[in-house]
Amino acid sequence: MREQGTTNPDPRLELRADCGQCFGLCCVALPFARSADFAIDKDAGRPCPNLRSDSRCGIHTRLRETGFTGCTVYDCFGAGQRVSQVTFGGVDWRSGPPERARQMFDVFPVVRALHELLLYLNEALVLPAARPVHADVRRLLTVTEDLARQTPQELAGLDVDAHRRRVNEVLLRVSDLQRAGLGGGRRKDRRGADLMGARLKGADLRGASLRGACLIAADLTGADLRGADLIGADLRDTDLTDADLTGAFFLTQPQVNAARGNAGTRLPGSVERPGHWTPEG
Known part of the structure; x- marks a missing residue:
């Protein structure tokens, strides 16, 4: 183009x-x-x-x-x-x-x-x-x-x-x-996992593979998602309040737009903070 x-x-x-x-x-x-x-x-x-x-x-x-x-x-x-x-x-x-x-x-x-x-x-x-x-x-x-x-x-x-x-x-x-070296080994391979509504507040998901995972309405408040692979993950209504997604990759703007977050949510530079996110989440 x-x-x-x-x-x-x-x-x-x-x-x-x-x-x-x-x-x-x-x-x-x-x-x-x-x-x-x-x-x-x-x-x-x-x-x-x-x-x-x-x-x-x-x-x-x-x-x-x-x-x-x-x-x-x-x-x-x-x-x-x-x-x-x-x-x-x-x-x-x-x-x-x-x-x-x-x-x-x-x-x-x-x-x-x-x-x-x-x-x-x-x-x-x-x-x-x-x-x-x-x-x-x-x-x-x-x-x-x-x-x-x-x-x-x-x-x-x-x-x-x-x-x-x-x-x-x-x-x-x-x-x-x-993800090598970020703790993303077999323990954190959640590819295609059904995590709808899962309570993952404060979860350590550094370097995790969440490829294609269903995270609809999951609670990821304060979760550590640094360096996680989020390709194809369904983040509709996922609570990312105060979550750290620094270095997360294959994350698209539509995924972020579908989630909920706040001013404390840390995002990779490849996406923008949605305008509908409130300071409180």
């Missing part, structure tokens, strides 16, 4: 949503069901009633109080602007035949998945302990970027899961190297 001949000190900055360059794809392409996260049901391919004709959200500043919390914790990792402006050359889904709109909606989640992998791979390159596998990371970074540049037809037929498995093999090696 970078213009030829330019450099970016942190490529991850390009993997952030720029809604001004997108045609509201997440508000149309994706389905959602009436729940604590969404006030209504919406089918995939049907525009959200709050989407305006200029591709802006009509209730953007009131999403939480109007029952659309799910929208506030979603991030396309820059896929929206890429599909809108690059893959489909700046042509809005509203213009042209319905077939093109459906193709755009099919391609959007594919590119979103590729961009999430790009985010992890770029982060792996700044983890010093992972230097022994940086060559493999760079190779996969190039392959993933090339896949994201494909035509709509090629993207629609891409086996994203197969590519994700290839990337994950290397990211697992990155995780092992980065």
